[in-house]
Amino acid sequence: MRVLICEDNVLLREGIGRLLEDAGHEIVASLPDAAGLADAVTEQAPDVAVLDVRLPPTFTDEGIRAAIALRGQHPDLRVLVLSQYVEERYASELIADRRGGLGYLLKDRVTDVEEFLESIETVAGGGTVLDPEVVAQLLHRRSRDSRLERLTPREGQVLALMAEGKSNQAIAKALFxxxxxVEKHISQLFQKLDLGPGEDGNRRVLAVLAHLSHARPDSNGAR
Known part of the structure; x- marks a missing residue:
């Protein structure tokens, strides 16, 4: 896997690079800011770009805005965003492009190296990995979707765990x-969300997007 890293903190940038190289991946570019990011992606054609949300010069939202722009320019590029907080406006826009190959993790909540490497590999494979806190904060600021009212509390829990990027096996383990x-619940929620068999390749992503876009604050699956 070819990886580009854009992170202003030199220790974190080098640390991520070392972890990925030790896991057998190639670092094709390691940047301290977004100034040469677009050119580096074009020239190096990475499989995955790991970006910090806050980058110089303003340390506000340069990284996540760059992620949105790169996804528009390079549809096949996978992106993993790292942040110390949830940038709600741009996070919603990033997720709403209805494609996989996307991750949004909070730095302070990344506590396991193997899980972090698995997250990058999931994103590289076209999957979606979202920190539960990202999901929760986006949920609290969205209106309801009548389709989601059709779901049972258990189906809501399954959908919430899907939104965190968990596999069917991980969902089964979490819910005992x-x-x-789990497969039956997913099949039923697909039907209730009007996601037919013809959209099989994207149904999981579309279901998660519906969940992220429309809060159900009274549901056990809201988090």
Whole structure:
């Protein structure tokens, strides 16, 4: 896997690079700011770009805005955003482009190296990985979707865990049920969200987007 890193903190930038190299991946570019980011992506064609939300010169939202721009210019580019907080406006826009290959993790909540490496590999494979706190904060600021009112509390829990990027196996473990039960719940929620078989390749992403875009504050699956 070819990885580009854009992070202003030199220790974190070098640390991420070392972790990825030790895991067998290639660092094709390591940048302290977004100034040469677009050119580096064009020239190096990374599989995944790991970007900090806050980058020089203003340390506000340069990184996540760059992520949105790069996704528009390079549709196949996978992006993992790292941040110390949830930048709600641009996070919603980034997620709403209805494609996979996306991650948004909060730095302070990344406590396991193996899970972090798995997250990058999931994103590289076209999956979506979202920190639960990102999901929760986006949920609290969205109106309801009548389709989501069709879901049972258990289906809401399954959908919330899907929104965190968990696999069926991980969902089953979290809810203490079998994978078969999880598969049945997912099939049922797809039907209730009007996501037909013809959209099979994108149904999981579309279901998660519906969940992120429309809060259900009274549901057990809201977090």
């Amino acid at each position: 049920v079998t994978e078969g039960s």
